[in-house]
Amino acid sequence: MASMNPARLVDWIESRDLPATALTVAVLVLAAVLVWARLDRTKPDENSEDEVQARAKRRRTRVIVGGTAGTIAFIVLLIWGPWWIEDHHLRDKNGDLASSAGIIVTGFRTMLVAIAAGGLTAAGLYYTREKHQLEREQFQHIQEQFAENQRQFERTLRETQDRDERQNQLTREGQVTGRYVEAVKLLASTEPSENLGGIYSLERIMKDSHRDHGAIVDVLAGFAFKSSLNLYENLDESTGFIPAASDPGQTRSIPLPLAVRAAINVIGRNWTPDHGRADLREIRLSYLLLTEIDLSGAELRRADLRGANLREAMLVSTQMVRAKLEESDLQGANLTSAYLKWARLSEARMNETVLEKADLSKANLFGARLRRANMTDTVLDDAYLLEADLRDAVGLTVQRVVRARIYESTKLPEDIAADPAIVARIATCERLRLRNPDPQPAGEDPE
Numbered sequence: 001m002a003s004m005n006p007a008r009l010v011d012w013i014e015s016r017d018l019p020a021t022a023l024t025v026a027v028l029v030l031a032a033v034l035v036w037a038r039l040d041r042t043k044p045d046e047n048s049e050d051e052v053q054a055r056a057k058r059r060r061t062r063v064i065v066g067g068t069a070g071t072i073a074f075i076v077l078l079i080w081g082p083w084w085i086e087d088h089h090l091r092d093k094n095g096d097l098a099s100s101a102g103i104i105v106t107g108f109r110t111m112l113v114a115i116a117a118g119g120l121t122a123a124g125l126y127y128t129r130e131k132h133q134l135e136r137e138q139f140q141h142i143q144e145q146f147a148e149n150q151r152q153f154e155r156t157l158r159e160t161q162d163r164d165e166r167q168n169q170l171t172r173e174g175q176v177t178g179r180y181v182e183a184v185k186l187l188a189s190t191e192p193s194e195n196l197g198g199i200y201s202l203e204r205i206m207k208d209s210h211r212d213h214g215a216i217v218d219v220l221a222g223f224a225f226k227s228s229l230n231l232y233e234n235l236d237e238s239t240g241f242i243p244a245a246s247d248p249g250q251t252r253s254i255p256l257p258l259a260v261r262a263a264i265n266v267i268g269r270n271w272t273p274d275h276g277r278a279d280l281r282e283i284r285l286s287y288l289l290l291t292e293i294d295l296s297g298a299e300l301r302r303a304d305l306r307g308a309n310l311r312e313a314m315l316v317s318t319q320m321v322r323a324k325l326e327e328s329d330l331q332g333a334n335l336t337s338a339y340l341k342w343a344r345l346s347e348a349r350m351n352e353t354v355l356e357k358a359d360l361s362k363a364n365l366f367g368a369r370l371r372r373a374n375m376t377d378t379v380l381d382d383a384y385l386l387e388a389d390l391r392d393a394v395g396l397t398v399q400r401v402v403r404a405r406i407y408e409s410t411k412l413p414e415d416i417a418a419d420p421a422i423v424a425r426i427a428t429c430e431r432l433r434l435r436n437p438d439p440q441p442a443g444e445d446p447e
Contacts, residue, residue: 019080020080020084022072023073023076026070026072026073027069029065030066033065033069036062037062040055040058040062078109081109081112082104176209176212179201179204180202180212182201183197183198184198184219187202187223192257192259195259196258196259199220199259199266202216213275214275217270217271217275217276218278220264220266220267223259223260224260224267224280227263228260228283231284232284254287254289255288255289256288256293264298265294267298268295268296269294271296273297278298280295280299280300282302282303282304284304285303286304286306286307286308286324288309290310291310291312292311292313292314293310293313294314295315296314296316296317296318297316298318298319300319300323301321301323302321305323305324305325306325306326308328309329310330310333311329311330311331311332313333314333315333315335315338316334316335316336317336317337317338320339321339321340321341321342321343322341322343322344323340324343324344325345326344326347326348327346327347328345328349329348329349330348330349330353333354335353335354335355335358336354336355336358337357337358338359339358339359340358340360341360342362343363343364344364345360345364345365345368346364346365346366347366347367348369350369351370351372352372353373354373355373356375356395357377359379360378360380360383361379361380361382361383363383364384365383365384366385366386366387367386367387367388368388368389369388369389370389371389371390372392373390374393374395375390375393375394375396375400378395378396378400379400380400381404382405385404385407386410387410388410389411390413391411393413396413396416397416398416398419401416402421405429407426407433408430
């Protein structure tokens with residue numbers, strides 16, 4: 001076969017169909033690989049390692065088989081393609097190879113190589129695209145897995161924090177309960193110093209545990225009320241006063257025990273509108289030294305504070321309906337927004353007292369001294385002001401005063417006293433007093 005000339009070699013090749021068969025088989029294999037790849041696009045379960053490995057193995061098989069078939073097809077076309085496609089250009093009229101056969105074969109093979117190179121480039125781009133898509137899917141999967149792990153971590157952290165918080169809450173409640181029991185024991189002691197320790201321990205618990213605020217206020221109010229009952233063992237039943245040892249005909253203020261003062265001050269300084277009022281209804285604190293005491297927000301309905309020294313006391317928002325405050329000293333006290341309806345304030349000293357927004361409707365202010373008192377927005381509806389002194393009172397208006405029971409003996413600021421409405425109101429009240437010389441004064445309503 002080595003001695004054959006080119007024409008005879010071509011004849012020998014053409015006499016056999018092996019190259020065509022090989023090309024046909026290679027093309028069919030390539031087609032089968034493409035169909036297989038098309039049908040095998042379902043994504044495997046990423047949580048199943050076996051499925052992932054099986055798909056990777058199938059892809060490798062397709063690459064190997066397809067690459068082999070493509071290589072065979074390329075080689076067959078490279079060698080025999082010119083003779084199949086350009087045969088009529090390669091021979092002359094006598095059937096011999098034309099002089100330009102070499103150029104035609106070379107050109108055909110160059111074209112084939114270029115097509116193959118383009119195909120490989122396209123395949124490379126496709127592979128790069130698929131790889132990029134796969135990497136993007138893997139990255140997205142990693143992100144989703146990270147997000148899920150993050151959510152799981154946050155759930156676990158919250159559960160742990162909630163569990164720790166509940167445990168800490170139980171521990172704190174146990175500690176608070178223990179402290180509460182010990183404080184109450186000190187409060188029940190007969191030693192004043194131990195009482196003080198118990199009171200301030202309860203105040204600390206009140207600040208640490210808001211849920212126990214109401215219970216502690218009730219305990220302290222009960223302590224103050226019970227302790228106040230023990231202050232009047234030497235009460236003169238005929239006068240209701242506490243007689244002085246040297247002069248039974250005179251009265252005196254006696255100091256409030258430190259523990260009782262401390263209990264009341266703790267209640268007052270820790271009161272806010274959001275908390276309930278300390279129940280000190282009908283408590284008796286008459287003729288006691290109560291200067292600068294803090295009773296803010298307390299319920300003092302019907303409390304007995306006759307003759308008490310309440311200078312500079314804090315009585316903000318205190319409920320004092322029908323409270324007995326005759327001859328009490330309230331100079332400089334703060335009664336802002338206090339409710340004093342039907343209160344008995346006859347002969348009370350209230351110079352420079354703050355009564356802003358206080359309600360004194362139907363209160364008995366007979367002979368009360370209210371000079372320089374702050375009476376801005378003070379309610380005076382039907383208040384009994386016979387012989388009361390309101391000169392220099394701040395914030396007093398005609399509209400407020402005209403609703404009170406005022407008389408010629410009532411001392412008012414000059415500008416208000418000269419107002420025609422006030423003059424007419426005084427005349428009306430005087431006529432009613434002459435008609436009924438002993439009227440029911442405010443603050444003295446029958447039950």
